[in-house]
Amino acid sequence: MACRLADSMFLSLGPHQNPIRSQRIGTHYSSGICYLKWDSLPQKGIKRQRFLTRRNWTTVAKAVAIPVAPSSPDNAEYRKQLSESYGFKQIGEPLPDNVTLKHVIDTLPKKVFEIDDVKAWKSVLISATSYAFGLYMISKAPWYLLPLAWAWTGTAVTGFFVIGHDCAHKSFSRNKLVEDIVGTLAFLPLIYPYEPWRFKHDRHHAKTNMLIEDTAWQPIAKEEFDSSPLFRQAIMYGYGPFRPWMSIAHWLLVHFDLKTFRPSEVKRVKISLACVFAFMGIGWPLIVFKTGILGWVKFWLMPFLGYHFWMSTFTMVHHTAPHIPFKSADEWNAAQAQLNGTVHCDYPQWIETLCHDINVHIPHHISPRIPSYNLRAAHKSLQENWGKYLNEATWNWRLMKTILTVCHVYDKEQNYVAFDQLAPGESHPIKFLKKVMPDYA
Structure with missing residues (x-):
């Protein structure tokens, strides 16, 4: 039985409960x-x-x-138990307040920042050939093997996103025009407008895990959760069972509204949107003309959904865990957010290869100028110099279950409060996930 004190609150650690911190x-x-x-x-x-x-x-x-x-968090045994409960290999120690991002960057070898044209274009070749092979598999596979072909093709096209991602961070080529052209073309099969995404993503790096300001996913505000029963139900499904595809909503809502961009950005945004709409207006009709509506579903829509599964999964694993806080602007610390608030996660090797090591994510947040093919060398350096502060995991069901069933509504003291704690009578999607999702790490 857990102990009770007059001035304390009860906590049961596990993937279904969030740490509750009392004031005293x-x-x-x-x-x-x-x-x-x-x-x-x-x-x-x-x-x-x-x-x-x-x-x-x-x-x-x-x-x-x-x-x-x-x-x-200063207690090693406690962090070890949290790691096991949440599905992590390691939960890092809190980073001292006097450590700055520059301190961390200065420990990285200079060679990890170097652009290698051969390696950059090799990544393009890997993505192009793996994507072409995926389309070939889709065309030849019997119906019962189509899910495997879609999984491969959706993962391969995610590699195109990573190439565009490097271009956006100016870590693909020394020629900036080449980067803009390659980035735009790499995003086209995903119907992603390159420039709008680049502008929003730059703000994510500048404000990682900062409340309101971070343009990636954030916890739900309590005021939003209480705003209406209809929204509450929608968000429970969106941050619960449908969360591995929530990047679709993010893509639609964030990247196509000109009013959300600065005046200096609008011209480039319009060019990217024109490219995307041209691809839709020409590419989609050609696919339908050659293969029919079902062909459009087979060759484009299903790989597109596969890409968004990885886009959503990678994004939420990178910065979402019960112990990783979101901070208001006056409390935010760059080094803590980028080193202590970012997660390194290992996936099966074929995923790492097709996605160009995008999940070696901590060094990418220390400096976005590190090319994807140098991320592993940079991570090794971080392990040697800052290893005890790193959050590390291998992808597993317990990790996913923790995120999907715990990391919901923002609370300053607890980081997150789960939907089923706030509205136990309405949170059927979360209860469903707790019943059906495996719990092994």
């Missing part, structure tokens, strides 16, 4: 061990006891009948 004393319960959290006292356990009155210590001794250890 909090109890944490995991694997039969009860921890005390002393937020307002010094970090070292021995020193803390000097601040306790005899009366307070007596209260604690009566409430806790088993050994007590500090349940803070």
